[in-house]
Amino acid sequence: MYILGISAYFHDSAVALIHKGKIIAAAEEERFSRLKHDSGFPHKALDFVMEFAGITASDISAVVYYEKPFLKFDRLLEATFSIAPRGFSFFKDSFPTWLKDKLFLKQTLKKELRTHKFHNPSLQFSEHHLSHAASAFYPSPFKTAAILCLDGVGEWTTTSLWRANSDGMELIEEQVFPHSLGLFYSAFTAYCGFKVNSDEYKVMGLAPYGQNHYTEVLKKHFIEIKDDGSFRLNMDLFDFMKKSSMLNFKQASKLLGFPPRVNGSSIEDCYCDLAASVQRITEEIVLKLATSLREKTGEENLCLAGGVALNCVANGLISDSKIFKNIWIQPAAGDSGGALGAAFSAYYLKDFLRKKTEFSDTQNGSLLGPSFSSSAIKDLLREQGRSYQEFESQSELFEKVCQLLAAGHIGGLFQGRMEYGPRALGSRSIIADPRMPDGQRKINLSIKFRESFRPFAPAVLKEAISDYFEVQNMSPYMLIVARLKEHLRHNQNEIEGARGLAKQKILTSDLPAIIHVDYSARLQTLDEEIHPYFTKLVKAFYDKTGCPALVNTSFNINGEPIVCKPSEALTCFDKTGLSFLVLENCLIIKEDKGGFSK
Amino acid sequence: MIARYEKFFFFLSLTLMILFFHFFYMSLNGLPYRFPAYVPVFLIIPFLPAFLSNPIYHLLKMIFMKIGHINSTVLYFIIYYFILTPVGVIRKNRCDLNFGDSKKQSFLIRRGKKEWDLERPY
């Protein structure tokens, strides 16, 4: 019984395929189409999952879309009514697309599916937050759990609190549009000069450079927060209902005392402070909601999903607070994960309820995308006339790679199945030695071509984690931030005294490439059962150098999707300052870095 | 001929449109909740006047063409200010836009929903 989940037409289109409740394959369309956050129908991702499973359209018992289009249309209309007669220009620009995209979505989906030989598919519609919640609970190892979903907006719901057990899921409470934490965060992402629905993580990365001077102003004028974590936005200041811009910049700049930042201009201290304040408010809401959810459900386990669950700093605070004993976060927490949740909700919750019977992590390390055989890779390398070395044994390959890393080289790692979700977890990663003193700057400027203030994430062996970090929960999917142990921190007083991006120049620790200026790190804790290949590689590095961690950042250039195919990895390798590239069991080294002769 | 009764047609069509809409929404109040199976129909109803007013639209078009020119902006202008705005005024909206004057302890809405119907797009 195969069920296909689809998310599309908003941002991050994706497809997921499950069989008898087990995930077979899942992937985002952007990786195939090479358009970042591609929102079109996921044709290529669909082809991939079908081919991977070796099935045809007739084997699929249901196709499930991740939300209810009519409810969304209803919300769009209602929002228009509520602010009329303002917002005419927004209405004029958006109305034709709403009609087409939402009201005729069923027909559109059927038409697109026909091109994949689905003749009369059983088309179903989950709900946006139901999809998020199902994607967080069903692959988790828990028998019973509380679920918290926070995002921009789906149909009406923006925040939802759930209780789940093996018999099903219950929506306990929710908050509805326009009061949304995701939209609040996005609005200030825009104010800080970054891209909405894409660069929110930059605000999170910027926050540790600032001080939360604007928290009071924000709470007084922009957002009202209750004790249970529920909140309300001041819609006189937020413009997303009447314009395509998020915030009334004119009024906001009057209240904040500085204008919005122009994209590409230097980042002044005030934007760092604003980012810190917005992050602080987000954390306050998330923590309060988690506390009240714990009280309401009495559960010890928490599942998180929705775009805000990608805010790993807030996740780290929930983890540190010990409100819940265990936390599991869907790695594809944004709307791409909706595809997986939609498929799960059809399998478990439709008609007759099926019981959840699997109580281990069934996300398969989130390695759910395509993989490429060594022979296909060798063919490609020969075709391109590249010199490479092929390794018979994994340990020999690891030995060579560790040698390169220890000598300060930065490399690409391409092996196994591609990750589902925005994080690279060792299949499509750029790796480096975290001890390099100028590692962060080097990777940022010569490889990623991006703003240099953002820290990199470390992949750390599970066994060694407590020697370095203060952790409560493991973070196999790089979604929880933890703080470096006190005795390993350098220059605490200097950092506290510094302002804004000047903090960057001060050495934080012996692992500067991965430790942020607030001594935090976005951990991937390596567990051999979840990510066997990557864990073995880091173990080999540990044996060689005594350092149980590697820098792990996504294999892409700033602004492009993560690489999917070997050819894309090679192009990225050529265009950047990477010294070496692992393609399955083949190793390529740039000639000036001691590459192999042909 | 038309030119002679231009003003008359203009006001007649506007009145008709506004009446249409008031009528539909007055009678609709609560209906979608009593007959959930017909929600798609109810959702389309707001657009009926736009379809029905097609003759009126053409009439207006003729009039506007006389005055100057007409484009889609004018059509949306009419839909927005003569249809959506009155509806926005007479209907209780689900978007709660109050800020700062709330005596509420919580903004969360209780649901307790356990059953899910995946067949319907609404």
Ligand SMILES: [Fe+2]
């Ligand atoms: Fe979402």
